[in-house]
Amino acid sequence: xxxxxxxxxxxxxxxxxxxxxxxxxxxxxxxxxxxxxxxxxxxxxxxxxxxxxxxxxxxxxxxxxxxxxxxxxxxxxxxxxxxxxxxxxxxxxxxxxxxxxxxxxxxxxxxxxxxxxxxxxxxxxxxxxxxxxxxxxxxxxxxxxxxxxxxxxxxxxxxxxxxxxxxxxxxxxxxxxxxxxxxxxxxxxxxxxxxxxxxxxxxxxxxxxxxxxxxxxxxxxxxxxxxxxxxxxxxxxxxxxxxxxxxxxxxxxxxxxxxxxxxxxxxxxxxxxxxxxxxxxxxxxxxxxxxxxxxxxxxxxxxxxxxxxxxxxxxxxxxxxxxxxxxxxxxxxxxxxxxxxxxxxxxxxxxxxxxxxxxxxxxxxxxxxxxxxxxxxxxxxxxxxxxxxxxxxxxxxxxxxx
Amino acid sequence: xxxxxxxxxxxxxxxxxxxxxxxxxxxxxxxxxxxxxxxxxxxxxxxxxxxxxxxxxxxxxxxxxxxxxxxxxxxxxxxxxxxxxxxxxxxxxxxxxxxxxxxxxxxxxxxxxxxxxxxxxxxxxxxxxxxxxxxxxxxxxxxxxxxxxxxxxxxxxxxxxxxxxxxxxxxxxxxxxxxxxxxxxxxxxxxxxxxxxxxxxxxxxxxxxxxxxxxxxxxxxxxxxxxxxxxxxxxxxxxxxxxxxxxxxxxxxxxxxxxxxxxxxxxxxxxxxxxxxxxxxxxxxxxxxxxxxxxxxx
Numbered sequence: 001x002x003x004x005x006x007x008x009x010x011x012x013x014x015x016x017x018x019x020x021x022x023x024x025x026x027x028x029x030x031x032x033x034x035x036x037x038x039x040x041x042x043x044x045x046x047x048x049x050x051x052x053x054x055x056x057x058x059x060x061x062x063x064x065x066x067x068x069x070x071x072x073x074x075x076x077x078x079x080x081x082x083x084x085x086x087x088x089x090x091x092x093x094x095x096x097x098x099x100x101x102x103x104x105x106x107x108x109x110x111x112x113x114x115x116x117x118x119x120x121x122x123x124x125x126x127x128x129x130x131x132x133x134x135x136x137x138x139x140x141x142x143x144x145x146x147x148x149x150x151x152x153x154x155x156x157x158x159x160x161x162x163x164x165x166x167x168x169x170x171x172x173x174x175x176x177x178x179x180x181x182x183x184x185x186x187x188x189x190x191x192x193x194x195x196x197x198x199x200x201x202x203x204x205x206x207x208x209x210x211x212x213x214x215x216x217x218x219x220x221x222x223x224x225x226x227x228x229x230x231x232x233x234x235x236x237x238x239x240x241x242x243x244x245x246x247x248x249x250x251x252x253x254x255x256x257x258x259x260x261x262x263x264x265x266x267x268x269x270x271x272x273x274x275x276x277x278x279x280x281x282x283x284x285x286x287x288x289x290x291x292x293x294x295x296x297x298x299x300x301x302x303x304x305x306x307x308x309x310x311x312x313x314x315x316x317x318x319x320x321x322x323x324x325x326x327x328x329x330x331x332x333x334x335x336x337x338x339x340x341x342x343x344x345x346x347x348x349x350x351x352x353x354x355x356x357x358x359x360x361x362x363x364x365x366x367x368x369x370x371x372x373x374x375x376x377x378x379x380x381x382x383x384x385x386x387x388x389x390x391x392x393x394x395x396x397x398x399x400x401x402x
Numbered sequence: 403x404x405x406x407x408x409x410x411x412x413x414x415x416x417x418x419x420x421x422x423x424x425x426x427x428x429x430x431x432x433x434x435x436x437x438x439x440x441x442x443x444x445x446x447x448x449x450x451x452x453x454x455x456x457x458x459x460x461x462x463x464x465x466x467x468x469x470x471x472x473x474x475x476x477x478x479x480x481x482x483x484x485x486x487x488x489x490x491x492x493x494x495x496x497x498x499x500x501x502x503x504x505x506x507x508x509x510x511x512x513x514x515x516x517x518x519x520x521x522x523x524x525x526x527x528x529x530x531x532x533x534x535x536x537x538x539x540x541x542x543x544x545x546x547x548x549x550x551x552x553x554x555x556x557x558x559x560x561x562x563x564x565x566x567x568x569x570x571x572x573x574x575x576x577x578x579x580x581x582x583x584x585x586x587x588x589x590x591x592x593x594x595x596x597x598x599x600x601x602x603x604x605x606x607x608x609x610x611x612x613x614x615x616x617x618x619x620x621x622x623x624x625x626x627x628x629x630x631x632x633x634x635x636x637x638x639x640x641x642x643x644x645x646x647x648x649x650x651x652x653x654x655x656x657x658x659x660x661x662x663x664x665x666x667x668x669x670x671x672x673x674x675x676x677x678x679x680x681x682x683x684x685x686x687x688x689x690x691x692x693x694x695x696x697x698x699x700x
Contacts, residue, residue, distance in 0.1 A: 325464035
């Protein structure tokens with residue numbers, strides 16, 4: 001059996017067609033796009049073409065609204081730091097408790113510098129309370145930053161509506177859309193979203209390339225200064241080959257967006273149904289009615305995620321977990337904690353994330369392996385006895401120093 | 403993915419002694435479910451010889467937690483409980499051919515489960531005095547709680563101090579920002595302000611020691627180190643007295659304000675750390691009040 005990759009929210013395989021369009025920019029057209037000779041001939045044009053391919057995928061009005069960066073994290077940092085520098089009198093930021101660390105760690109650092117950070121909580125299904133959000137909007141807020149879709153559960157936030165509300169209150173709106181782009185149809189020109197981050201390696205282009213969408217007219221301060229590249233908004237010699245590759249990847253993503261929402265979704269649903277029907281004491285986390293089509297996050301109670309992943313890996317299956325151990329931290333994933341998932345389940349969450357390269361056959365292979373993996377570990381668990389959890393698990397096993 | 407040794411993988415994929423021992427007469431349950439690791443160790447101890455006849459584990463935890471539990475049961479089977487009590491977490495890690503620094507706590511959990519089970523067998527209450535914090539220094543596996551305690555106990559003020567006292571930050575140096583954050587927090591609690599340009603509190607005694615030490619050399623050296631620490635203890639109205647040295651264990655009396663002080667345990671930990679650094683060998687510092695339990699002085 002060949003290995004099965006179900007960790008596409010972490011990163012994706014680069015599409016062969018993407019690699020093919022990149023090669024000439026390493027070996028032939030390797031000139032600096034700013035140079036005036038034949039090695040740079042056509043490079044600027046290729047970059048412009050890529051810009052339009054990205055533009056088409058996210059549906060923005062102008063291709064000049066696309067700024068190429070090195071990654072999603074750089075796009076996020078640029079967006080938030082630009083907003084506070086461009087509006088020095090505003091000292092508040094609104095975000096959520098379940099953002100990616102690229103936003104949360106930055107906000108923590110800004111908090112130390114005196115900014116007030118409003119982290120909106122989520123309910124047990126990972127949803128935000130929009131009434132609470134409305135109350136937070138004021139002329140003191142420099143920027144709202146809310147992810148379009150959550151990387152762990154796939155839960156989608158109503159960012160289009162939230163951007164309207166922010167705009168009405170005169171507040172800038174940014175969304176970290178690295179998981180959503182290519183999976184959710186978007187038409188940014190019809191929204192009030194001012195800034196959006198996307199990352200190439202989540203949609204079958206290489207790592208090390210990202211985009212910050214910046215709505216024309218949005219007050220902006222660059223993170224990197226030092227050159228005219230990207231119209232002075234992001235200095236540094238262009239990552240030509242990757243930009244061209246990202247353009248191609250966006251074109252392919254647009255072509256496959258229906259496939260993602262039908263065929264990929266069907267694979268995800270089949271896996272999810274198969275697991276929850278076959279394996280007792282497991283449940284899907286997040287908002288099941290409003291999720292990315294490719295993601296399912298399942299909590300297996302009374303066992304730990306890293307151990308599950310090691311057994312899956314041995315069976316040739318790649319997925320990821322929200323347990324503390326996989327990250328080397330002391331707490332399970334902040335997303336699981338924010339949804340108030342009990343510790344005995346939060347440590348046992350496994351995320352399966354699909355791409356257009358997966359097959360139904362792979363789903364069936366995983367379904368054959370998964371019950372055995374869970375049963376093996378439950379046999380070792382102090383919370384488990386025979387065919388089910390011990391009676392009253394929290395009482396039956398009470399380790400010292402909890 | 404963690405870089406696990408083959409031994410860890412072996413014990414994870416084919417754990418030994420999984421499950422509870424049927425007619426166990428000793429049980430230890432330790433760990434923290436919030437951190438995602440918890441272990442129940444059950445033992446069958448022969449009442450006449452105190453030999454551990456059988457050992458079984460049930461573990462909620464990651465690959466290395468399961469491997470540590472498994473190897474622990476293998477190590478202790480056939481030992482007397484007194485022998486088993488000498489098993490350290492380093493022994494567990496060594497049997498596994500090493501653990502990543504982030505995972506050393508799994509071996510600590512194993513040792514604690516063993517202590518808890520033996521206490522249970524002897525009808526004693528076992529309490530965990532060891533609090534674990536987020537791992538700060540990955541080079542030397544030093545966590546936040548340890549650094550905080552040392553900053554409190556030794557009035558540390560700079561990253562250099564912290565490195566001198568705990569080793570944290572002495573390797574790749576990438577945790578210096580986190581150490582500064584701890585200093586900022588603790589100093590704020592003490593009503594002081596962190597100044598990254600402040601002069602280091604004091605240089606620890608740096609001395610080349612040739613191992614192994616004779617007991618006399620060890621005692622002299624320990625006295626020397628205690629002497630160097632005395633001013634800071636006396637500043638708080640306390641003092642320390644060396645009572646006895648047996649092997650690598652130093653028995654001390656905390657006197658004056660240190661006696662009965664809630665910080666005494668921390669201070670002892672600080673003394674122990676300093677002794678180990680200067681002497682380059684493992685030294686355990688124990689209050690002299692514990693001595694009668696362990697050795698027959700007569």
